[in-house]
Amino acid sequence: MCGIIAARVSDDVTPFLLDGLERLEYRGYDSVGVAVRTAAGRIATVRSVSRVADLRADLAALAAAGAPADAVTGVGIGHTRWATCGTVREENAHPHTDCSGRVSVVHNGTIDNAATLRTTLERQGHVFRSEVDSEVIGHLVERALRVDPDLVLAVQIATAQLRGSWAIVVLDARDGRMVAAAHRSPLVVARSARGDFVASDVGTIAAWCETFVPLRDGDVVELGEAWSWSSEGIAVPVPFPTATPFAASALDVDLGDHPDHTAKEIAEQPGVVADVLDRVRRRTADGSTWTGLGLPAFERLAVVACGSSLHAGQVVAGTARTLGGVPTDVVPASEVDQVVLGPGTLVVAISQSGETADVLRALDRLDDRFPVLALTNDVHSSLARRADAVLDCHAGPEGGLAATKSFTAQVVVGVTAVVSALVASGRLEPTRAAALVDELSELPERMAAAAVVAAERVPLLAATVRDAPGSLFVGRGPGLPYAAEGALKLEELAYRWARSCAVGELGHGPLALVDEGTPVVVVDHGDPRITSAAAEARARGGFVVTIGGVGSDLPVIAGRAEATGLAWGRSVAPWGPIEAVVPLQMLARELAVQLGCAVDKPRVPVGSMAVGWPGTRSATG
Incomplete structure (x- = not known):
């Protein structure tokens, strides 16, 4: 996923764009950027392959160095990207511009016919600066504007040529007009006393707007004094807005006693x-x-x-x-x-x-x-x-x-x-x-008890397996999905390969991966065949970690059996040992922390670039 934020407000638009981008970082953070119209009728574009916090600093520095004509207005667009097309570098970050710098575009989705469109546009003299499919949209709008100056019509003409999925916002530097369009990719628009907003999801703008309207496939909307709404090229009334849910408001950033x-x-x-x-x-x-x-x-x-x-x-x-x-x-x-x-x-x-x-x-x-x-x-x-x-x-x-x-x-x-x-x-x-x-x-109490035990034992366990290149996670029947989830968490957070399989499949290939010290994490809900499989992994030199009842390396119901008569070996519930997921998650997180990984936003690129701010040089951080 990627994230879009755009706004038309009465004063400086950048605080809204930056706050919105911070709320959108969960959708992608390989790169981030904004394009803002200046008082001189130009577009100031700042892009970074770092985080929103660094982009915020770049914007502040460039604004301080700019001339009065470079002062930003209340119109701008922003984007945070998860790289799926083109490498992680500044040129591939959004927003993208046309040849003249008049049109700036942010885009979510995939343009299936981008290569064909790009070839045609290049033959017509258009110059591309990135590897990504999104850039063709700006050039298509540019070409349409040469025939007719109306931005809405230009966006309709451009999107009619696209195949695939898109949520886009187009900003015209000359007059500050802003047009949004969507097809098979989410986009919402909203209006409040603060101004007009566009975003990939309602949670991004919930703090500023009490209602919102989602775009349907084929919708094209111009935001201005009065919204202009069309569907499949035909003018239609503005749809009735939906109340913004309170639960969608900005993420609670108070970590309390937690480190992340x-x-x-x-x-x-x-x-x-x-x-x-x-x-x-x-x-x-x-x-x-x-x-x-x-x-x-x-x-x-x-x-x-x-x-x-x-x-x-x-x-x-x-x-x-x-x-x-x-x-x-x-x-x-x-x-x-x-x-x-x-x-x-x-x-x-x-x-x-x-x-x-x-x-x-x-x-x-x-x-x-x-x-x-x-x-x-x-x-x-x-x-x-x-x-x-x-x-x-x-x-x-x-x-x-x-x-x-x-x-x-x-x-x-x-x-x-x-x-x-x-x-x-x-x-x-x-x-x-x-x-x-x-x-x-009983599950909330079970999960809380599992967390207490894991908090005591997981740090040493993670330190023991820290140097292992990868791990196996095994389970059986209702425990197998939790083994798979544990493997996925380790891959996501700690960047180590992790394979999950049914214990009965160990001898049909995966056991060949077990060497001296290879971690083998076993979700053990009491089936005797699980015990046999663990013994087989130990015989190959595997470092076996069991998650189960009393006597396990991570006894997730420790302290409960005596008080309630519950036993891990009883007939397991049809939904399996849900509480086992707690130590699995904690193990993945702790290993990631010990390896120096950013657990909230893994695989973070470094460095930033700001380009195109009138009257300044590009800045690299």
């Missing part, structure tokens, strides 16, 4: 789970959560998701199979073309942000006859608008890039929805459902 957002959000999980269960407990056991969604009955379940959300979906699907005998498919969103869904299938699409491009594209490819239930942390997102029904995961904002509390919230919301659906369809007795909800209600 990732640590804070790991620690928040017991509270998040307790809050979710308070919301859904009664409506789970009597089936009313499901009936309230208004979805048709289903015979099969297909989960479509990516990354951590895919692992959460595996837990949800496993619960449906175990409790209700429901046939399930768990499909990586990028591979949806390879699956054939049977009649009576309900698609469960899972995305923390609700803006995951692969998930949205997967829904484009699926037949409309399959109803879609969305699990998302943003009920105003593109996914929520596309789905037939939505369940809010209520995880709250995440400042850390790697999903932690949102994963756990997805699991709990998805599991309770499945239990409710099985009750409503007669597959599960209400008394059994009530007992399952009671069992889930």
